Amino acid sequence: xxxASSEVFLRDGAGQLVKAELHDTxxxxxxxxxxxxxKPLIAAQSExxxxxxxxxxxxxxxxxxxxxxxxxxxxxxTQGLMIVNTIKRCRIQxxxxxxxxxxxxxxxxxxxxxxxxxxxRYKGVGTVLLAAAIQLSIDEGNHGRIGLHSxxxxxxxxxxxxxxTDLGPDASYSPKMPLRxxxxxxxxxxxxxx
Amino acid sequence: xxLQLSKEWFENRIQPDEDFEVGAGVPTDTxxxxxxxxxxxxxxxxxxxxxxxxxxxxxIQFMRRxxxxxxxxxxxxxxxxxxxxxKIEFDPKYVPHPRSVHQLATFFELPQRALLKLSNVTMVHxxxxxxxxxxxxxxxxxIAELSHEERVAMTEFVEFLGTQDDD
Numbered sequence: 001x002x003x004a005s006s007e008v009f010l011r012d013g014a015g016q017l018v019k020a021e022l023h024d025t026x027x028x029x030x031x032x033x034x035x036x037x038x039k040p041l042i043a044a045q046s047e048x049x050x051x052x053x054x055x056x057x058x059x060x061x062x063x064x065x066x067x068x069x070x071x072x073x074x075x076x077x078t079q080g081l082m083i084v085n086t087i088k089r090c091r092i093q094x095x096x097x098x099x100x101x102x103x104x105x106x107x108x109x110x111x112x113x114x115x116x117x118x119x120x121r122y123k124g125v126g127t128v129l130l131a132a133a134i135q136l137s138i139d140e141g142n143h144g145r146i147g148l149h150s151x152x153x154x155x156x157x158x159x160x161x162x163x164x165t166d167l168g169p170d171a172s173y174s175p176k177m178p179l180r181x182x183x184x185x186x187x188x189x190x191x192x193x194x
Numbered sequence: 195x196x197l198q199l200s201k202e203w204f205e206n207r208i209q210p211d212e213d214f215e216v217g218a219g220v221p222t223d224t225x226x227x228x229x230x231x232x233x234x235x236x237x238x239x240x241x242x243x244x245x246x247x248x249x250x251x252x253x254i255q256f257m258r259r260x261x262x263x264x265x266x267x268x269x270x271x272x273x274x275x276x277x278x279x280x281k282i283e284f285d286p287k288y289v290p291h292p293r294s295v296h297q298l299a300t301f302f303e304l305p306q307r308a309l310l311k312l313s314n315v316t317m318v319h320x321x322x323x324x325x326x327x328x329x330x331x332x333x334x335x336x337i338a339e340l341s342h343e344e345r346v347a348m349t350e351f352v353e354f355l356g357t358q359d360d361d
Contacts, residue, residue: 004195004196006195006196006197006198008197008199008204009201009204009205009208010204010208011204011208011209011210015210017201017204017205017208022197024195024196026293027293028273028274028275028291028293028294031291031293052219052221055291055292055293056292058292058293058296059292059293059295059296059310062292062293062296062306063296063306063307063310068195070195080216083219103218103219104218104219105218105219106216106217106218106219107216107217108216108217113215114213114214114215123208123209123210123212124204124207124208125216126214126216126217127207127208128197128204129216131197131199132195132197135195135196135197136195139195148218148219149218149219149220150217150218151215151216151217151218151219151221153215153217154214154215154216154217154218156214157214157215157216161212161214173220174220177220177221179220193199193203
């Protein structure tokens with residue numbers, strides 16, 4: 001399996017832009033980083049911040065052609081991971097039933113989280129991954145339309161920072177954890193990446 | 195996917211003083227955690243699981259030998275660690291990384307879902323697959339050259355796996 005990477009930038013703890021690599025697949029080293037570097041830190045903190053078993057997800061979703069994978073690397077470490085589904089449909093009235101790219105899972109490395117004091121190494125992981133989702137949507141002919149269910153602590157990022165439309169809690173997605181559903185229109189996507 | 199955004203875009207879009215959390219999708223469930231045995235030897239293994247991983251390792255070794263590849267050549271071609279190939283071929287208690295199974299399935303053009311079940315990466319099984327794995331493992335020996343009988347057994351087993359590649 002071949003993979004391509006794009007040069008992107010993150011902002012380090014000193015506020016400087018630093019080069020990073022965006023991969024259009026998840027490689028074994030990314031799964032290893034998650035297993036050996038992310039998980040111990042996550043376990044050392046609390047269960048309050050959700051986490052994902054990426055190796056299991058990779059094995060489950062990779063045989064299915066409708067899923068695509070993205071990994072973000074900086075300084076030799078995996079900084080963020082994302083799985084998207086390319087055959088979901090829109091919910092916003094003005095684009096109802098049109099295809100979009102749906103972000104199934106998105107996670108930043110634990111050392112990039114704001115809720116863990118003094119750990120933030122890089123800012124912009126979510127921004128870069130969302131830009132990648134928009135690009136995938138454009139590549140699929142969906143004009144940048146994307147959707148996702150946000151973790152509660154990330155609602156302000158998608159609503160205020162990214163300009164996505166908040167369609168409210170979605171009990172049909174997960175009754176035990178009715179996350180808010182956000183969707184981005186073509187216009188919002190164009191505003192985000194320009 | 196190729197992302198082509200200017201450095202200025204990142205300069206403007208990622209502010210030094212921004213303070214946002216990110217994350218999407220329902221966090222992992224206990225089932226996923228329970229299934230997370232890959233990349234390790236599994237001490238507590240049933241006879242059926244043992245037969246399946248033995249059959250998986252034997253199948254990979256047969257396919258490799260049939261193509262006259264060394265372990266290193268296969269590791270390079272399939273983009274799997276050499277140590278992982280060695281464990282898969284010689285340690286029937288080893289549960290491989292899902293990605294390795296995927297890579298090997300892709301390289302050898304084997305059905306992925308059936309191979310994930312056979313390698314015990316997924317906990318979904320069926321009795322037909324287990325019976326076939328028993329037969330294949332019992333009729334195989336890991337020697338230098340594939341005999342005619344071993345090649346026939348391998349071909350039949352691969353054809354059977356192709357019928358098991360469903361959910």
